[in-house]
Amino acid sequence: MDPIIENLNKNIDVMIEDATEFLAKMIKIPTENPPGTNYEQFADLCSAKLMDEGYRTEIIEVPTDRLQELCEFGNGPRPSVIGTKGSGNIKIALNGHYDVVPAGRGWKTNPFMSVNDGKFIYGRGSSDMKGGIAMQVYGIKLLENTFPDIWKKLTVTQTAVPDEETVGNKNAGMYYLVESGKISRENTDFVIYTEPLGVNNICYGHRGAIFITVKVIGKKSHGSMAYLGKDAIAGTIELISIINKYGKKIEKSRISKYNVIPPGSKKPGLAIGYLKCGTWANTIADECEFSIYRRLIPEEKLSEEKDKLYDLIMDYAQSSGYEVRINEHYITDSIIENTENQFYRLFRTGLGEALGSEPELVLSPGTFDMRFTHQAGIPSLNYGPGILEESHMNDEKILINDLKKSIVGFAAGLYEIARGL
Numbered sequence: 001m002d003p004i005i006e007n008l009n010k011n012i013d014v015m016i017e018d019a020t021e022f023l024a025k026m027i028k029i030p031t032e033n034p035p036g037t038n039y040e041q042f043a044d045l046c047s048a049k050l051m052d053e054g055y056r057t058e059i060i061e062v063p064t065d066r067l068q069e070l071c072e073f074g075n076g077p078r079p080s081v082i083g084t085k086g087s088g089n090i091k092i093a094l095n096g097h098y099d100v101v102p103a104g105r106g107w108k109t110n111p112f113m114s115v116n117d118g119k120f121i122y123g124r125g126s127s128d129m130k131g132g133i134a135m136q137v138y139g140i141k142l143l144e145n146t147f148p149d150i151w152k153k154l155t156v157t158q159t160a161v162p163d164e165e166t167v168g169n170k171n172a173g174m175y176y177l178v179e180s181g182k183i184s185r186e187n188t189d190f191v192i193y194t195e196p197l198g199v200n201n202i203c204y205g206h207r208g209a210i211f212i213t214v215k216v217i218g219k220k221s222h223g224s225m226a227y228l229g230k231d232a233i234a235g236t237i238e239l240i241s242i243i244n245k246y247g248k249k250i251e252k253s254r255i256s257k258y259n260v261i262p263p264g265s266k267k268p269g270l271a272i273g274y275l276k277c278g279t280w281a282n283t284i285a286d287e288c289e290f291s292i293y294r295r296l297i298p299e300e301k302l303s304e305e306k307d308k309l310y311d312l313i314m315d316y317a318q319s320s321g322y323e324v325r326i327n328e329h330y331i332t333d334s335i336i337e338n339t340e341n342q343f344y345r346l347f348r349t350g351l352g353e354a355l356g357s358e359p360e361l362v363l364s365p366g367t368f369d370m371r372f373t374h375q376a377g378i379p380s381l382n383y384g385p386g387i388l389e390e391s392h393m394n395d396e397k398i399l400i401n402d403l404k405k406s407i408v409g410f411a412a413g414l415y416e417i418a419r420g421l
Contacts, residue, residue, distance in 0.1 A: 004415060005354050007146050008408045015138060015145070016404045020121060022049065023134040023403070024114035026098070027123035033099035033165045036074035042098050043079040046133070046160045053141060055083030055158060060182060062172045070172040071163060072329065078172035082182060083158040085140075086151040090421055092414070093157040093183050093191045094140075095369060096133035096384075097164035097173060100125040106394045120397040127386030131398045132194030133160055135385050139410035146411070153418040157188070164369050167211060167330045174369035178376050190343040190417075191373045192410075196386025196398075197261070197364060199406045200355060202348055203382035204337040206364035206371070207260060207268075208296035210306055211330035213289055214239070214313060217323035220286035229284035233277045235322040236288040239313065240272055243292065246312055247271075256297035258336075258363050262389065265365035269295040295365070298334040306331065332367055335374045343379055343417060350416025351383065354409040383410060 029042045043059050050057045062070055062078040071078055103111035103124045111124040121131075136158060143150055161173030168175075177183045183191065197203040216236045221229025247270030256266040271293045278285035296305055310326060317324035338344070339361055352358045364382065373380045385406035390396045 002353050005408070005412060008142060008354065008411050011146050012142055012404055012408050015141060016400075016407070019134050019138040019403060019407065020116065020400060022137065023121060023126070023130055024116065026130040026133065027114040027121075027125050028112055030103070030112045031099050031125070031162075032102045033163060034073040034102070036071070036076055036078065036099060036162060039079055039099075039162055040077055043081050043160075046081045046098065047083070049137065050081065050083030050158055053085070053137065055085045057081065057083045060177065060180070062176055067172070070168075070170050070176060072168060073166040074163065078162050080162065080173055080177055081160040082177075084155065086155040088151060088153040088155050088418070090153055090418060091155045091157070091187060091189045092417070093159060093188045094136040094194065095159045095161065095174060095191060096129055096136055096194045097162065097369065098130065098133065098160050099162045099165050100128065100130070101165050101392050104394070108395055111396070116400070118400070120399060122395060122397045124396055126396050126398040127196045128391035128396070129195050129384060129386060131386045131403055132196060132384035135403060135406045135410055136192070136194045139407045139414070142407055143411040143414055147415060150415070150418055154414070157183070159183070161369070167209070167367060169330055169332070174372045178372045183373065183378070185376065185378055188378055191378055191380040193368065193370050193380065193382040194384035195364065195368050195382050196384050196388055196391060197362060197382055198388060199385050199402045199409060200357075201261065201360045201362045201383075202344070202351065203362050203364050204339050204344070205335045205374075206367045207265070207298065208300065208302050208334040209330060209332055209367045210294040210296070210309065211291070213291050213327045213329065215287065215289045215325045215327070217325070218284070218286045218288070221284045223282035223284060226284050229286065230322070232285045232288040232322070235320055236275070236277060236290060238320065239316050239324070240290060242312065242316055243270065244272070254297060254299070256299055258298055259361060260297065260363045260365055262365065265295075266297065268297050268300060296334060298336060298363070302331065302333040332371055335371050336363070337374060337380060341379045342421065344381055346417045346420040347381065347383070347413035350413040351409045353416070354412035383413065
C-alpha cells in the first residue's frame with residue numbers, strides 16, 4: 001500500500017466516530033425544504049463547527065428584498081455558511097447543501113432521530129446530503145492531521161448552502177454565492193460538490209431538466225347540475241393521459257451514450273409530480289394544477305424538447321376548449337465538464353490510489369448546483385458518499401463504511417492536487 005494512503009487510513013480510525021456524531025447532529029435539525037425550516041439553527045451549528053476547526057467563518061444572508069426572486073417555494077431567512085482556511089495558492093471551494101426534502105409519513109423510525117445501527121446511519125439527509133457535508137469537513141481534517149504543511153499549498157473554502165432541493169434557474173444558495181462574487185473565477189480555482197453519487201464515482205455533470213406547472217381552467221357549478229360547469233378535473237385527466245403517452249414514447253425511443261447512473265437514467269424521463277384539484281365533493285372543479293418534470297439526456301436539445309412539450313399542451317387546449325396556462329419554474333440544459341482538466345486528472349489519480357481501482361466517471365440523473373459554477377466558467381466536479389437511490393426515500397440511510405472510505409478518498413484526491421500543482 002502507498003505510504004500516503006496507509007497514513008490516511010491509519011488516521012481516519014481516530015476521527016470516524018466524531019464524523020458520524022457530527023452527521024447525527026446535522027440530521028437532528030429538520031431543515032425541510034419547502035418551506036425551509038430551521039435554517040438559522042443549522043447555520044449556527046455548521047459555523048460553530050468550522051470555527052472549532054480553525055476556519056475563518058461568515059454567514060451570508062440573502063437580502064430580504066430578493067427572497068421572492070430567489071426563494072420561490074419557501075419563506076424566511078436563507079443563510080449560507082462559508083469557512084476559509086489556509087494560505088496556499090491553490091484555491092479550492094467545497095460545497096454541500098443542507099436543506100432536505102420533507103420527510104413525509106411511512107418511516108420505520110423518526111426521520112430526524114439519526115439512528116446508528118453500527119452499519120448504517122438512518123435519517124432524512126443522511127445520504128442527500130448531510131453525509132457529503134460531513135465528508136468535506138472531515139476530509140480536510142484528515143488531510144491536515146496527516147500532512148500539517150498542506151496549508152502552504154491549499155486555501156480551502158467550505159460552503160454549506162440552502163435551497164438546492166427546490167432547484168430554480170436561480171436560488172438563494174450556491175447561485176447567490178456565485179452572483180455575489182463569494183465564489184468566482186478570481187478567488188476559486190476549482191469547486192468540489194459532495195452530492196451522493198457513490199464513493200467509487202466522480203461525477204462530471206448532469207442531465208437537463210424542464211420543470212413546469214400546468215393549470216387547466218374550467219367553470220364551477222353545483223355537482224347536481226354538472227352540465228352548467230366545465231369540469232377542470234376531466235380536462236386535466238385527458239391532458240395528463242396525453243402527456244404520459246408522450247413520456248413513454250420518448251423513454252422507449254432514446255438512450256444516452258454517456259455513463260449516466262443508475263443505468264435506467266440513460267433514458268429521458270417525464271413525471272407528473274403532484275395534482276391539485278377541486279374544493280368540495282358536490283362542486284364541479286373550475287381549476288386543476290399539476291406539475292411536469294421532464295428529464296433530458298445530453299443528446300437532446302433543450303429548446304427543441306421544450307417546444308415539443310409546450311406544443312403538446314397548447315394543442316390540447318385549442319382542441320378541448322379549456323384554457324390552459326403554463327408556468328415555467330426551472331429549465332436547464334445538460335452540463336458536461338472537461339474531465340481532461342488538470343484538477344480532474346489529479347483528483348482522480350489520488351482517489352484511485354485510495355480506492356485501489358480507477359474511479360468511474362459518471363453523470364448525475366438529476367440536476368444540482370454544479371450548473372452555477374459551470375456556467376460561471378469555474379471547473380467543478382462532484383464526489384460524495386451516500387446511496388444515490390436512497391435520496392428522497394423513506395428510511396434514508398448511509399453506510400458508515402462508505403462515509404469512512406469517502407473521507408480517505410477525498411483527502412487523497414486533494415493531496416494529489418496539492419502535490420501535482
